[in-house]
């Protein structure tokens with residue numbers, strides 16, 4: 001699979017992939033931000049429509065694997081690229097009174113959509129605007145780090161994973177839910193046909209923006225497959241790296257520990 005970062009253009013300048021397009025490295029994040037500013041108000045509805053509700057089961061699976069502590073045990077959770085709050089809300093619903101969660105996202109529009117949801121006013125929750133590649137948090141300040149459908153938007157994937165490692169305390173847990181490589185024959189072709197045809201069309205009808213959904217579909221194909229991603233996680237120092245496929249590999253959850 002093509003690497004998503006650090007490629008050099010013909011003129012020697014660094015370039016990055018924005019979906020299937022090559023763009024100047026410094027331009028990518030602005031384009032990504034435009035996508036999420038455009039779709040923020042329809043983001044949750046589109047997730048349900050595009051996935052037929054499957055994304056909820058995948059997110060529940062991530063929380064099940066995380067198993068946040070119950071009771072009054074202090075627990076500091078960071079959800080990067082947390083957007084409208086699906087992961088952080090679930091963490092706080094499962095964890096006990098000692099839990100605190102931070103949603104850190106680069107998009108003010110996505111977090112605003114999250115704040116206005118019923119669980120967005122939980123006193124244990126904080127929203128912090130920031131870039132997953134340069135997190136505005138101290139070293140070793142969290143017990144767990146999650147990121148769902150966020151890392152494929154990063155310009156420098158390794159930098160994002162290294163930041164996860166930096167902000168976790170030793171013994172801290174990393175979990176990433178992301179679209180991945182379909183490992184079931186026939187399902188891969190059906191999935192391709194569905195995603196390249198239906199999703200941009202649905203995005204146009206529901207969110208008035210087929211182009212943003214075209215990017216989302218293309219960015220999935222540019223992301224490293226399960227094993228390549230596991231190697232990147234190991235390369236920054238994480239241990240006990242493993243992954244679980246969801247729905248034949250349409251998505252996967254990678255788990256790792258900072259020991």
Ligand SMILES: C[S@@+](CC[C@H](N)C(=O)[O-])C[C@H]1O[C@@H](n2cnc3c(N)ncnc32)[C@H](O)[C@@H]1O
Nearest residue numbers: 036081082083105106107110131132148149153
């Ligand atoms: C597909 S949404 C996922 C939202 C949420 N995690 C979920 O699963 O529903 C991707 C999110 O990544 C955020 N994002 C993109 N680039 C980012 C970056 N460099 N740092 C932090 N967040 C970023 C976007 O603003 C957006 O909210």
